[in-house]
Amino acid sequence: MDYSNRHIHSGMDDESQESMDACGDSSPYVPPHLPPMPGRERLQIQKSSVCSRAYFVVVMVFFHVYIINIIGLLFYVHYNNSPADIVSADGDTSASSSGVDSRLSPSDPPQQDPDLDVRQSFSLPRIEGIRVGHVQRVSLKPDRIQEMKTLSLKPLLFEIPGFLSEEECGVVVQLAQLKGLMESQATVPPEDQEEELQPLLSLSPEETFSLLDLDQDGLLQRQEILSHSRSRDGTWLSPENLRQILTGQEASPAGVLTLEEFRHVCDGMSQHPLQQRGGTRRGQPKRKSRHTWLYQGPGSHHILHALRNRVTHLARLPSPLVELSEPLQVIRYEQGGFSHAHHDSSPSHPETTCSHTRLAGNTSAHTEISCRYITVLLYLNSVEGGGETTFPVADNRTYEEEALVQGGVDLTDTQQSCNRGNLRVKPTAGTALLWYNHLSDGKGWMGEVDEYSLHGDCPVTRGVKWVANSWVNVDPDHQRQARYQRLVTHRQEGEPGREEREPPLPHSNHHQDL
DSSP states (O other): OHHHHHHHHHHHHHHHHHHHHHHTOOSOOOOTTSOOOHHHHHHHHHHHHHHHHHHHHHHHHHHHHHHHHHHHHHHHHHHHHSOSEEEOTTSOEEEOTTOOOSSOOTTSOOSSOTTOOGGGTOOOOOOOOOSTTOEEEEEEETTEEEEEEEEEETTEEEEETTSSOHHHHHHHHHHHHHHOOEEOOBOOOOTTOOEEOOOSOOOOHHHHHHHHOTTOSSOBOHHHHHHHHTOOSSOOOOHHHHHHHHHHHHHSTTSSBOHHHHHHHHHTOSSOTTOOOSOEEOOOOOEEOEEEEEOOSTTSOHHHHHHHHHHHHHHTOOHHHHHTSOOEEEEEEOTTOEEEEEOSSOOOOTTEEEGGGGGGSOTTOSEEEOOEEEEEEEEOSOOSEEOOEEETTTTOSSOOGGGGEETTEETTOHHHHGGGSSEEEOOOTTOEEEEESEEEOSSSSEEEEOGGGOEEEOOEEESOEEEEEEEEEOOSSHHHHHHHHHHHHHHHHTSTTHHHHSOOOOSSOTGGGO
């Protein structure tokens, strides 16, 4: 009897197992009247655990592969769409992942083309204005955060209080006084007339040498020649004479020109270095002031050098552009001093060439123009009365020259209509203004002149006004700008012992640091 029961149970188990296998159910069949079988239940729990672990491993593998693909895609997009030049918060530039050097240097020329588009080496970033009244925080000095306020969007204009300290303002003024200031008064000829280019100065070689020798060490260095040639103070060196002087300097065994060597170079010139050929140009804006130029290169006063670096950081531009721009112009407006509204930069045409790149430009061009991408205006003192900087058409909806005359009053005439300007900034010692004289071309380079950058200086009614202009020169022709920078950098690197010839000067004597 017992045997038959066991046989019946065994048969039922076999039939149940076959039925469950056919349905795909792996769980054992346990008759309701029988207790569960401990051994088989334990075995089945182990099988279920193995399946769960395998499923978990597969899911995690697919999850990690998905995450890795997403990260790889983000890196691909970032390195293929990021700008060629990355500007850090302190103004330094670094090369992009493509490996293109951000400094245009002939020592590391592009392999595929010596005249590579300069926009592939670096671009011209612009500070975002956001809206009028917007305040940004910038770090221009160690351990100090300063505020930069948007004053206008047309032109893009910013105000930076405390850009200079009181001590720095005083040093710049003293250096300008020691250097000596010259008259910068200009008159506007009638609209239908053009004045003829005449020799603006008639100086002896000794006087010319003294004017070019910025640090007054009795040796004319190449940086001084190039620096002075970029100064629009009426003492232009023609491209031909500039090349002759540079050739003489390079031929000198010491790499510098003494007064005797400079006399010999001048004797071989067919034209006086400071005289210009005949031609025509429009009259300059009318102004009444005195000005001078302060060199900011190697050997200059440490404060002048620091100001140039600060401008580089503020503008967020590659340092070569700022280093090869004009020297610092310091202007003194006495009581009654003013300047009519004007543009700092000029529109470019096929028959014109930028003054700072003429060595690499069209030497046959009859007209040289100022190509100033950015103006940084520094207030060196607080004016007792008047002297505001006015922007007559700032943030106008449209710009039309006809609209500059309202009710018979010319808005560019700051003597008559200074109080009618859309925006006026009162001079405060240490404050800086930065504005863009050009629009962007949409490709990372300099576009057309921003007509809204028209500005002037209201008459000083009481006291004196000291300001300094730091301009960043950029040629609208990016290829010409690239050639110019390669040319200048190549000559600088080709001078043996340059560092030994230009040791840092002590700063105890202001005159030595000019």
